[in-house]
Amino acid sequence: MAMVSFIDDNFTLAEGFLKRDYAEIGNLIRKEKEKLTIYEETDDLLVGCMVTKNIPLSNLYKGEFYVVRFLCANVDTMHNEKQMNCIIELLKKLKERIEKNKGYYNFRIPSHIVDIIKAYNVVFQGGIFCGGTVEEIISGKSVSNQLKDGLKVFFGNSSYIEKHKNTLMDMTYKSFESYQGQYHLSYVTEEKAGKIYENWIESSLNECNDKNVIIAEYEGSPIGFVTIAEKEHAVEGVLSAVENKHRKLGAYRAMISYIVNYANENGKSFITSTQFDNFIVQGVWNSIGLKPFYSIYNFHILSE
Structure with a gap:
Protein backbone atom coordinates (compact mmCIF):
# COMPACT_ATOMS: atom_id res chain seq x y z
CA MET A 1 0.00 0.00 0.00
CA ALA A 2 1.30 3.45 -0.94
CA MET A 3 -0.79 6.48 -0.03
CA VAL A 4 -0.11 9.51 -2.22
CA SER A 5 -1.75 12.65 -3.50
CA PHE A 6 -1.73 13.44 -7.19
CA ILE A 7 -2.12 16.57 -9.28
CA ASP A 8 -1.64 16.72 -13.04
CA ASP A 9 0.99 19.45 -12.78
CA ASN A 10 4.56 18.30 -13.25
CA PHE A 11 6.15 21.21 -11.35
CA THR A 12 4.02 20.61 -8.25
CA LEU A 13 4.28 16.83 -8.43
CA ALA A 14 8.06 16.98 -8.85
CA GLU A 15 8.39 18.87 -5.59
CA GLY A 16 6.31 16.27 -3.74
CA PHE A 17 8.27 13.44 -5.33
CA LEU A 18 11.63 14.87 -4.24
CA LYS A 19 10.38 15.38 -0.69
CA ARG A 20 8.71 11.94 -0.68
CA ASP A 21 5.86 13.84 0.94
CA TYR A 22 2.59 14.56 -0.87
CA ALA A 23 0.76 16.12 2.10
CA GLU A 24 1.08 19.65 0.71
CA ILE A 25 -0.44 18.53 -2.58
CA GLY A 26 -3.32 16.87 -0.74
CA ASN A 27 -3.92 20.00 1.33
CA LEU A 28 -3.88 22.15 -1.81
CA ILE A 29 -6.47 19.92 -3.51
CA ARG A 30 -8.77 20.00 -0.48
CA LYS A 31 -8.44 23.75 -0.18
CA GLU A 32 -9.33 24.25 -3.86
CA LYS A 33 -11.88 21.43 -4.22
CA GLU A 34 -14.79 23.74 -5.02
CA LYS A 35 -12.92 24.80 -8.16
CA LEU A 36 -12.95 21.23 -9.48
CA THR A 37 -15.44 20.32 -12.20
CA ILE A 38 -16.55 17.25 -10.20
CA TYR A 39 -15.31 15.61 -7.03
CA GLU A 40 -16.19 12.79 -4.63
CA GLU A 41 -15.09 12.14 -1.06
CA THR A 42 -15.08 9.14 1.24
CA ASP A 43 -13.22 8.86 4.54
CA ASP A 44 -9.83 10.55 3.95
CA LEU A 45 -10.00 10.23 0.16
CA LEU A 46 -10.87 13.08 -2.20
CA VAL A 47 -10.83 12.39 -5.92
CA GLY A 48 -11.88 14.86 -8.58
CA CYS A 49 -11.29 16.07 -12.09
CA MET A 50 -10.92 19.27 -14.03
CA VAL A 51 -12.49 19.47 -17.48
CA THR A 52 -11.04 22.29 -19.57
CA LYS A 53 -11.54 23.25 -23.18
CA ASN A 54 -8.68 22.56 -25.57
CA ILE A 55 -8.88 25.81 -27.51
CA PRO A 56 -6.19 25.10 -30.16
CA LEU A 57 -7.82 21.81 -31.17
CA SER A 58 -11.34 23.24 -30.98
CA ASN A 59 -10.28 25.97 -33.40
CA LEU A 60 -8.46 23.57 -35.72
CA TYR A 61 -11.25 21.00 -35.96
CA LYS A 62 -14.14 23.47 -35.62
CA GLY A 63 -15.60 21.44 -32.76
CA GLU A 64 -15.62 21.02 -29.01
CA PHE A 65 -12.40 19.48 -27.66
CA TYR A 66 -11.69 18.99 -23.96
CA VAL A 67 -8.99 17.71 -21.60
CA VAL A 68 -9.85 15.75 -18.44
CA ARG A 69 -7.24 15.92 -15.65
CA PHE A 70 -7.50 13.97 -12.39
CA LEU A 71 -6.61 15.13 -8.88
CA CYS A 72 -6.48 12.92 -5.78
CA ALA A 73 -5.84 13.60 -2.11
CA ASN A 74 -4.76 10.62 0.00
CA VAL A 75 -5.29 7.94 -2.63
CA ASP A 76 -3.96 4.38 -2.41
CA THR A 77 -1.95 3.41 -5.48
CA MET A 78 -3.05 -0.21 -4.92
CA HIS A 79 -6.59 -1.51 -5.37
CA ASN A 80 -9.09 -0.77 -2.61
CA GLU A 81 -12.73 -1.68 -3.16
CA LYS A 82 -14.21 1.25 -1.25
CA GLN A 83 -11.85 3.66 -2.97
CA MET A 84 -12.69 2.27 -6.40
CA ASN A 85 -16.42 2.61 -5.74
CA CYS A 86 -15.87 6.27 -4.89
CA ILE A 87 -14.00 6.80 -8.15
CA ILE A 88 -16.73 4.95 -10.07
CA GLU A 89 -19.29 7.43 -8.70
CA LEU A 90 -17.06 10.30 -9.84
CA LEU A 91 -16.78 8.85 -13.34
CA LYS A 92 -20.52 8.18 -13.58
CA LYS A 93 -21.12 11.88 -12.96
CA LEU A 94 -18.43 12.73 -15.48
CA LYS A 95 -20.05 10.43 -18.04
CA GLU A 96 -23.41 12.17 -17.55
CA ARG A 97 -21.71 15.50 -18.12
CA ILE A 98 -20.03 14.25 -21.28
CA GLU A 99 -23.31 12.88 -22.64
CA LYS A 100 -24.91 16.30 -22.14
CA ASN A 101 -21.92 18.24 -23.51
CA LYS A 102 -21.01 16.52 -26.75
CA GLY A 103 -17.43 16.73 -27.90
CA TYR A 104 -14.04 15.04 -27.97
CA TYR A 105 -12.48 14.35 -24.57
CA ASN A 106 -8.84 13.54 -23.82
CA PHE A 107 -8.56 11.68 -20.49
CA ARG A 108 -5.13 11.98 -18.84
CA ILE A 109 -5.11 8.99 -16.49
CA PRO A 110 -2.22 8.59 -13.99
CA SER A 111 -0.76 5.15 -14.63
CA HIS A 112 0.25 4.46 -11.01
CA ILE A 113 -3.24 4.83 -9.48
CA VAL A 114 -4.79 1.51 -10.38
CA ASP A 115 -8.34 2.26 -9.21
CA ILE A 116 -8.74 5.19 -11.62
CA ILE A 117 -7.84 2.83 -14.46
CA LYS A 118 -10.15 0.09 -13.17
CA ALA A 119 -13.01 2.54 -12.61
CA TYR A 120 -12.54 4.00 -16.08
CA ASN A 121 -12.83 0.51 -17.58
CA VAL A 122 -16.03 -0.13 -15.62
CA VAL A 123 -17.77 3.14 -16.49
CA PHE A 124 -16.58 3.92 -20.02
CA GLN A 125 -15.77 0.42 -21.31
CA GLY A 126 -13.71 1.57 -24.22
CA GLY A 127 -12.58 4.75 -25.84
CA ILE A 128 -9.54 5.27 -28.03
CA PHE A 129 -6.23 4.32 -26.41
CA CYS A 130 -3.64 6.87 -27.56
CA GLY A 131 -0.47 5.85 -25.76
CA GLY A 132 0.97 7.90 -22.97
CA THR A 133 3.77 10.07 -21.66
CA VAL A 134 6.50 9.61 -19.08
CA GLU A 135 7.90 12.44 -16.95
CA GLU A 136 11.53 12.30 -15.78
CA ILE A 137 13.55 14.28 -13.25
CA ILE A 138 17.06 15.01 -12.00
CA SER A 139 17.87 17.12 -8.96
CA GLY A 140 20.89 18.21 -6.95
CA LYS A 141 23.44 17.07 -9.52
CA SER A 142 25.71 18.64 -12.09
CA VAL A 143 26.65 16.61 -15.15
CA SER A 144 29.69 16.45 -17.41
CA ASN A 145 29.19 18.29 -20.68
CA GLN A 146 32.15 17.83 -23.00
CA LEU A 147 31.39 19.40 -26.38
CA LYS A 148 32.77 18.19 -29.69
CA ASP A 149 34.99 20.61 -31.59
CA GLY A 150 32.91 23.30 -33.27
Whole structure:
Protein backbone atom coordinates (compact mmCIF):
# COMPACT_ATOMS: atom_id res chain seq x y z
CA MET A 1 0.00 0.00 0.00
CA ALA A 2 1.30 3.45 -0.94
CA MET A 3 -0.79 6.48 -0.03
CA VAL A 4 -0.11 9.51 -2.22
CA SER A 5 -1.75 12.65 -3.50
CA PHE A 6 -1.73 13.44 -7.19
CA ILE A 7 -2.12 16.57 -9.28
CA ASP A 8 -1.64 16.72 -13.04
CA ASP A 9 0.99 19.45 -12.78
CA ASN A 10 4.56 18.30 -13.25
CA PHE A 11 6.15 21.21 -11.35
CA THR A 12 4.02 20.61 -8.25
CA LEU A 13 4.28 16.83 -8.43
CA ALA A 14 8.06 16.98 -8.85
CA GLU A 15 8.39 18.87 -5.59
CA GLY A 16 6.31 16.27 -3.74
CA PHE A 17 8.27 13.44 -5.33
CA LEU A 18 11.63 14.87 -4.24
CA LYS A 19 10.38 15.38 -0.69
CA ARG A 20 8.71 11.94 -0.68
CA ASP A 21 5.86 13.84 0.94
CA TYR A 22 2.59 14.56 -0.87
CA ALA A 23 0.76 16.12 2.10
CA GLU A 24 1.08 19.65 0.71
CA ILE A 25 -0.44 18.53 -2.58
CA GLY A 26 -3.32 16.87 -0.74
CA ASN A 27 -3.92 20.00 1.33
CA LEU A 28 -3.88 22.15 -1.81
CA ILE A 29 -6.47 19.92 -3.51
CA ARG A 30 -8.77 20.00 -0.48
CA LYS A 31 -8.44 23.75 -0.18
CA GLU A 32 -9.33 24.25 -3.86
CA LYS A 33 -11.88 21.43 -4.22
CA GLU A 34 -14.79 23.74 -5.02
CA LYS A 35 -12.92 24.80 -8.16
CA LEU A 36 -12.95 21.23 -9.48
CA THR A 37 -15.44 20.32 -12.20
CA ILE A 38 -16.55 17.25 -10.20
CA TYR A 39 -15.31 15.61 -7.03
CA GLU A 40 -16.19 12.79 -4.63
CA GLU A 41 -15.09 12.14 -1.06
CA THR A 42 -15.08 9.14 1.24
CA ASP A 43 -13.22 8.86 4.54
CA ASP A 44 -9.83 10.55 3.95
CA LEU A 45 -10.00 10.23 0.16
CA LEU A 46 -10.87 13.08 -2.20
CA VAL A 47 -10.83 12.39 -5.92
CA GLY A 48 -11.88 14.86 -8.58
CA CYS A 49 -11.29 16.07 -12.09
CA MET A 50 -10.92 19.27 -14.03
CA VAL A 51 -12.49 19.47 -17.48
CA THR A 52 -11.04 22.29 -19.57
CA LYS A 53 -11.54 23.25 -23.18
CA ASN A 54 -8.68 22.56 -25.57
CA ILE A 55 -8.88 25.81 -27.51
CA PRO A 56 -6.19 25.10 -30.16
CA LEU A 57 -7.82 21.81 -31.17
CA SER A 58 -11.34 23.24 -30.98
CA ASN A 59 -10.28 25.97 -33.40
CA LEU A 60 -8.46 23.57 -35.72
CA TYR A 61 -11.25 21.00 -35.96
CA LYS A 62 -14.14 23.47 -35.62
CA GLY A 63 -15.60 21.44 -32.76
CA GLU A 64 -15.62 21.02 -29.01
CA PHE A 65 -12.40 19.48 -27.66
CA TYR A 66 -11.69 18.99 -23.96
CA VAL A 67 -8.99 17.71 -21.60
CA VAL A 68 -9.85 15.75 -18.44
CA ARG A 69 -7.24 15.92 -15.65
CA PHE A 70 -7.50 13.97 -12.39
CA LEU A 71 -6.61 15.13 -8.88
CA CYS A 72 -6.48 12.92 -5.78
CA ALA A 73 -5.84 13.60 -2.11
CA ASN A 74 -4.76 10.62 0.00
CA VAL A 75 -5.29 7.94 -2.63
CA ASP A 76 -3.96 4.38 -2.41
CA THR A 77 -1.95 3.41 -5.48
CA MET A 78 -3.05 -0.21 -4.92
CA HIS A 79 -6.59 -1.51 -5.37
CA ASN A 80 -9.09 -0.77 -2.61
CA GLU A 81 -12.73 -1.68 -3.16
CA LYS A 82 -14.21 1.25 -1.25
CA GLN A 83 -11.85 3.66 -2.97
CA MET A 84 -12.69 2.27 -6.40
CA ASN A 85 -16.42 2.61 -5.74
CA CYS A 86 -15.87 6.27 -4.89
CA ILE A 87 -14.00 6.80 -8.15
CA ILE A 88 -16.73 4.95 -10.07
CA GLU A 89 -19.29 7.43 -8.70
CA LEU A 90 -17.06 10.30 -9.84
CA LEU A 91 -16.78 8.85 -13.34
CA LYS A 92 -20.52 8.18 -13.58
CA LYS A 93 -21.12 11.88 -12.96
CA LEU A 94 -18.43 12.73 -15.48
CA LYS A 95 -20.05 10.43 -18.04
CA GLU A 96 -23.41 12.17 -17.55
CA ARG A 97 -21.71 15.50 -18.12
CA ILE A 98 -20.03 14.25 -21.28
CA GLU A 99 -23.31 12.88 -22.64
CA LYS A 100 -24.91 16.30 -22.14
CA ASN A 101 -21.92 18.24 -23.51
CA LYS A 102 -21.01 16.52 -26.75
CA GLY A 103 -17.43 16.73 -27.90
CA TYR A 104 -14.04 15.04 -27.97
CA TYR A 105 -12.48 14.35 -24.57
CA ASN A 106 -8.84 13.54 -23.82
CA PHE A 107 -8.56 11.68 -20.49
CA ARG A 108 -5.13 11.98 -18.84
CA ILE A 109 -5.11 8.99 -16.49
CA PRO A 110 -2.22 8.59 -13.99
CA SER A 111 -0.76 5.15 -14.63
CA HIS A 112 0.25 4.46 -11.01
CA ILE A 113 -3.24 4.83 -9.48
CA VAL A 114 -4.79 1.51 -10.38
CA ASP A 115 -8.34 2.26 -9.21
CA ILE A 116 -8.74 5.19 -11.62
CA ILE A 117 -7.84 2.83 -14.46
CA LYS A 118 -10.15 0.09 -13.17
CA ALA A 119 -13.01 2.54 -12.61
CA TYR A 120 -12.54 4.00 -16.08
CA ASN A 121 -12.83 0.51 -17.58
CA VAL A 122 -16.03 -0.13 -15.62
CA VAL A 123 -17.77 3.14 -16.49
CA PHE A 124 -16.58 3.92 -20.02
CA GLN A 125 -15.77 0.42 -21.31
CA GLY A 126 -13.71 1.57 -24.22
CA GLY A 127 -12.58 4.75 -25.84
CA ILE A 128 -9.54 5.27 -28.03
CA PHE A 129 -6.23 4.32 -26.41
CA CYS A 130 -3.64 6.87 -27.56
CA GLY A 131 -0.47 5.85 -25.76
CA GLY A 132 0.97 7.90 -22.97
CA THR A 133 3.77 10.07 -21.66
CA VAL A 134 6.50 9.61 -19.08
CA GLU A 135 7.90 12.44 -16.95
CA GLU A 136 11.53 12.30 -15.78
CA ILE A 137 13.55 14.28 -13.25
CA ILE A 138 17.06 15.01 -12.00
CA SER A 139 17.87 17.12 -8.96
CA GLY A 140 20.89 18.21 -6.95
CA LYS A 141 23.44 17.07 -9.52
CA SER A 142 25.71 18.64 -12.09
CA VAL A 143 26.65 16.61 -15.15
CA SER A 144 29.69 16.45 -17.41
CA ASN A 145 29.19 18.29 -20.68
CA GLN A 146 32.15 17.83 -23.00
CA LEU A 147 31.39 19.40 -26.38
CA LYS A 148 32.77 18.19 -29.69
CA ASP A 149 34.99 20.61 -31.59
CA GLY A 150 32.91 23.30 -33.27
CA LEU A 151 29.84 22.74 -31.06
CA LYS A 152 28.59 25.54 -28.78
CA VAL A 153 25.57 25.64 -26.44
CA PHE A 154 24.11 28.85 -25.00
CA PHE A 155 20.94 30.77 -24.16
CA GLY A 156 19.60 32.40 -27.31
CA ASN A 157 18.25 35.94 -27.05
CA SER A 158 15.25 37.42 -28.84
CA SER A 159 17.28 38.95 -31.66
CA TYR A 160 19.06 35.63 -32.29
CA ILE A 161 15.75 33.77 -32.44
CA GLU A 162 14.29 36.34 -34.82
CA LYS A 163 17.35 36.19 -37.07
CA HIS A 164 17.36 32.38 -37.29
CA LYS A 165 13.65 31.72 -36.86
CA ASN A 166 13.11 30.22 -40.32
CA THR A 167 16.05 27.85 -39.85
CA LEU A 168 14.82 26.76 -36.42
CA MET A 169 11.27 26.35 -37.69
CA ASP A 170 12.37 24.28 -40.68
CA MET A 171 14.53 21.90 -38.64
CA THR A 172 11.66 21.41 -36.18
CA TYR A 173 9.13 20.61 -38.89
CA LYS A 174 11.54 18.05 -40.33
CA SER A 175 12.19 16.55 -36.88
CA PHE A 176 8.46 16.04 -36.39
CA GLU A 177 7.81 14.52 -39.83
CA SER A 178 8.25 11.01 -38.39
CA TYR A 179 6.65 11.85 -35.04
CA GLN A 180 3.62 9.72 -34.14
CA GLY A 181 1.91 11.29 -31.11
CA GLN A 182 -1.44 10.66 -29.49
CA TYR A 183 -3.38 12.58 -32.14
CA HIS A 184 -1.88 10.42 -34.90
CA LEU A 185 -3.19 7.33 -33.06
CA SER A 186 -6.81 8.47 -32.95
CA TYR A 187 -8.94 7.85 -36.03
CA VAL A 188 -10.84 11.03 -35.18
CA THR A 189 -7.85 13.38 -35.15
CA GLU A 190 -5.23 11.65 -37.33
CA GLU A 191 -6.03 13.59 -40.53
CA LYS A 192 -4.89 16.92 -39.05
CA ALA A 193 -2.47 15.55 -36.44
CA GLY A 194 0.53 16.99 -38.25
CA LYS A 195 -1.06 20.43 -38.20
CA ILE A 196 -1.54 20.20 -34.41
CA TYR A 197 2.20 19.83 -33.93
CA GLU A 198 3.02 22.45 -36.58
CA ASN A 199 0.85 24.97 -34.72
CA TRP A 200 2.51 24.04 -31.41
CA ILE A 201 5.97 24.48 -32.92
CA GLU A 202 5.09 27.86 -34.39
CA SER A 203 3.51 29.20 -31.18
CA SER A 204 6.44 27.92 -29.09
CA LEU A 205 9.03 29.69 -31.25
CA ASN A 206 6.94 32.85 -31.35
CA GLU A 207 7.02 32.92 -27.53
CA CYS A 208 10.80 32.51 -27.26
CA ASN A 209 12.69 35.20 -25.35
CA ASP A 210 16.09 35.76 -23.75
CA LYS A 211 15.43 33.28 -20.93
CA ASN A 212 13.59 30.32 -22.39
CA VAL A 213 15.49 28.84 -25.32
CA ILE A 214 18.85 27.05 -25.42
CA ILE A 215 20.67 26.93 -28.75
CA ALA A 216 23.21 24.46 -30.14
CA GLU A 217 25.50 25.88 -32.82
CA TYR A 218 27.96 24.00 -34.97
CA GLU A 219 30.66 25.98 -36.73
CA GLY A 220 28.62 29.17 -36.27
CA SER A 221 25.23 27.89 -37.49
CA PRO A 222 22.25 26.81 -35.34
CA ILE A 223 21.65 23.06 -35.48
CA GLY A 224 19.30 22.56 -32.54
CA PHE A 225 17.36 24.11 -29.68
CA VAL A 226 15.39 23.30 -26.53
CA THR A 227 12.70 25.59 -25.11
CA ILE A 228 12.22 25.66 -21.34
CA ALA A 229 9.67 26.72 -18.76
CA GLU A 230 10.88 27.77 -15.33
CA LYS A 231 9.25 28.06 -11.91
CA GLU A 232 10.45 28.43 -8.34
CA HIS A 233 11.70 24.87 -7.83
CA ALA A 234 12.17 23.42 -11.31
CA VAL A 235 13.13 23.99 -14.93
CA GLU A 236 11.24 22.02 -17.58
CA GLY A 237 12.44 21.04 -21.03
CA VAL A 238 9.49 21.54 -23.38
CA LEU A 239 10.11 21.52 -27.15
CA SER A 240 13.33 20.38 -28.79
CA ALA A 241 14.71 19.74 -32.26
CA VAL A 242 18.06 18.90 -33.83
CA GLU A 243 18.89 19.20 -37.52
CA ASN A 244 18.84 15.70 -39.01
CA LYS A 245 22.27 15.83 -40.66
CA HIS A 246 23.96 16.83 -37.38
CA ARG A 247 22.36 14.30 -35.04
CA LYS A 248 25.63 12.42 -34.43
CA LEU A 249 27.36 15.46 -32.92
CA GLY A 250 25.69 14.96 -29.52
CA ALA A 251 23.93 18.33 -29.67
CA TYR A 252 20.77 17.13 -27.93
CA ARG A 253 22.69 15.59 -25.03
CA ALA A 254 24.81 18.74 -24.78
CA MET A 255 21.74 20.99 -24.58
CA ILE A 256 19.98 18.85 -21.95
CA SER A 257 23.20 18.68 -19.90
CA TYR A 258 23.51 22.47 -20.17
CA ILE A 259 19.96 22.92 -18.83
CA VAL A 260 20.48 20.36 -16.04
CA ASN A 261 23.56 22.30 -14.89
CA TYR A 262 21.75 25.63 -15.21
CA ALA A 263 18.92 24.29 -13.05
CA ASN A 264 21.32 22.85 -10.47
CA GLU A 265 23.30 26.11 -10.24
CA ASN A 266 20.03 27.85 -9.39
CA GLY A 267 18.97 25.28 -6.80
CA LYS A 268 16.31 23.73 -9.01
CA SER A 269 15.49 20.32 -10.42
CA PHE A 270 15.15 19.61 -14.14
CA ILE A 271 12.06 17.85 -15.49
CA THR A 272 11.00 16.83 -18.97
CA SER A 273 8.59 14.42 -20.67
CA THR A 274 8.03 12.43 -23.83
CA GLN A 275 5.76 9.72 -25.16
CA PHE A 276 6.33 6.13 -24.01
CA ASP A 277 7.92 4.90 -27.24
CA ASN A 278 10.43 7.74 -27.70
CA PHE A 279 13.27 5.51 -26.53
CA ILE A 280 16.11 7.51 -28.07
CA VAL A 281 15.64 10.62 -25.94
CA GLN A 282 14.85 8.51 -22.87
CA GLY A 283 18.20 6.80 -23.40
CA VAL A 284 19.93 10.18 -23.47
CA TRP A 285 18.14 11.28 -20.31
CA ASN A 286 19.03 8.07 -18.47
CA SER A 287 22.70 8.40 -19.48
CA ILE A 288 22.69 11.87 -17.90
CA GLY A 289 21.00 10.66 -14.71
CA LEU A 290 17.30 11.46 -15.09
CA LYS A 291 14.77 9.00 -13.73
CA PRO A 292 11.00 8.64 -14.25
CA PHE A 293 8.66 9.91 -11.54
CA TYR A 294 5.21 9.52 -13.09
CA SER A 295 3.43 8.67 -16.31
CA ILE A 296 0.08 9.26 -17.97
CA TYR A 297 -2.19 7.11 -20.15
CA ASN A 298 -4.16 8.94 -22.83
CA PHE A 299 -7.69 7.71 -23.52
CA HIS A 300 -9.87 9.68 -25.93
CA ILE A 301 -13.68 9.64 -25.86
CA LEU A 302 -15.86 10.90 -28.72
CA SER A 303 -19.33 11.95 -27.55
CA GLU A 304 -21.64 12.73 -30.46
